[in-house]
Amino acid sequence: MPELPEVEVLRRYLDPLVSGKRLCELRVFKSRVVRPESSGKLIATVKGCRVKGVERRGKFLWLNLVKSRLRTPFPLVIHLGMTGRLFVQPSAAELPRHVTAVFRLGRESLIFKDTRLFGRITLETDSIEQLGPDPITDEFLVSDLQSAIGKSAQPVKVRLMNQRVLAGLGNIYACEVLHRAGISPFMKSSDLRLAKFKELHEAIVSTLARQVEFGMSLDLDFIGETTGDGLFYFGSRHGQARKSKERFRVYGRAGEPCGICSSIIKRAELGKRGTFFCVKCQKE
Numbered sequence: 416m417p418e419l420p421e422v423e424v425l426r427r428y429l430d431p432l433v434s435g436k437r438l439c440e441l442r443v444f445k446s447r448v449v450r451p452e453s454s455g456k457l458i459a460t461v462k463g464c465r466v467k468g469v470e471r472r473g474k475f476l477w478l479n480l481v482k483s484r485l486r487t488p489f490p491l492v493i494h495l496g497m498t499g500r501l502f503v504q505p506s507a508a509e510l511p512r513h514v515t516a517v518f519r520l521g522r523e524s525l526i527f528k529d530t531r532l533f534g535r536i537t538l539e540t541d542s543i544e545q546l547g548p549d550p551i552t553d554e555f556l557v558s559d560l561q562s563a564i565g566k567s568a569q570p571v572k573v574r575l576m577n578q579r580v581l582a583g584l585g586n587i588y589a590c591e592v593l594h595r596a597g598i599s600p601f602m603k604s605s606d607l608r609l610a611k612f613k614e615l616h617e618a619i620v621s622t623l624a625r626q627v628e629f630g631m632s633l634d635l636d637f638i639g640e641t642t643g644d645g646l647f648y649f650g651s652r653h654g655q656a657r658k659s660k661e662r663f664r665v666y667g668r669a670g671e672p673c674g675i676c677s678s679i680i681k682r683a684e685l686g687k688r689g690t691f692f693c694v695k696c697q698k699e
């Protein structure tokens with residue numbers, strides 16, 4: 416599932432490609448991707464709008480649209496779900512498999528394809544409004560992290576992955592930032608002291624920023640069917656997936672030595688998610 420860095424890289428790539436274009440037509444191939452409203456209503460609302468830009472908060476993207484007769488832009492929210500992909504291709508090109516929606520922007524089209532159909536397109540903004548602070552978009556201070564995590568009895572990793580607490584971290588980056596901050600994923604949130612909040616804050620901001628930078632350095636291909644993955648999963652091509660994995664400190668590395676202390680990285684279930692950590696570096 417794409418997390419904040421992947422969605423941010425996608426936003427930065429798409430923004431210059433679609434901004435200023437008029438949305439001539441939206442075709443929805445899988446109606447369940449549009450919810451809760453009907454696809455008919457959504458299509459009628461967005462038709463003829465101009466794209467002012469692509470925005471992001473947490474793992475949500477939206478196209479800022481403006482109708483010529485109305486000056487106030489409104490968001491068309493897109494969530495990629497588990498397997499959603501967004502890319503631009505010539506409108507005359509053949510549509511890929513698993514296409515769920517096509518936004519025709521003149522000679523080019525923005526394609527939304529989604530194999531598992533957990534993605535979503537909507538005019539509703541509730542899901543964005545309910546999100547916690549975004550660590551790279553908002554001014555995000557240690558005190559913001561502290562008040563977001565709160566005095567919860569939940570394990571800190573579970574709390575970090577709650578999008579209403581903090582927007583953007585999923586399983587991969589929650590594991591990564593906790594290792595970087597030297598905090599056990601199982602630690603009770605209310606046991607975190609100020610010094611640890613500072614380390615966790617630093618770990619979140621720097622890990623996400625570096626990963627966005629890394630994603631932007633990749634040679635991405637918007638069009639090809641075989642390379643569609645590379646867009647935000649950081650690399651199905653040219654060994655990029657391997658390069659991407661090498662960047663992780665603990666995620667997906669069970670049984671390998673920790674880069675800091677050489678202890679063997681462990682995997683355990685926490686909140687039904689595979690959790691990777693170093694027993695020695697991440698004490699409770």
Ligand SMILES: [Zn+2]
Pocket residue numbers: 673674675676677678693694695696697
């Ligand atoms: Zn270690």
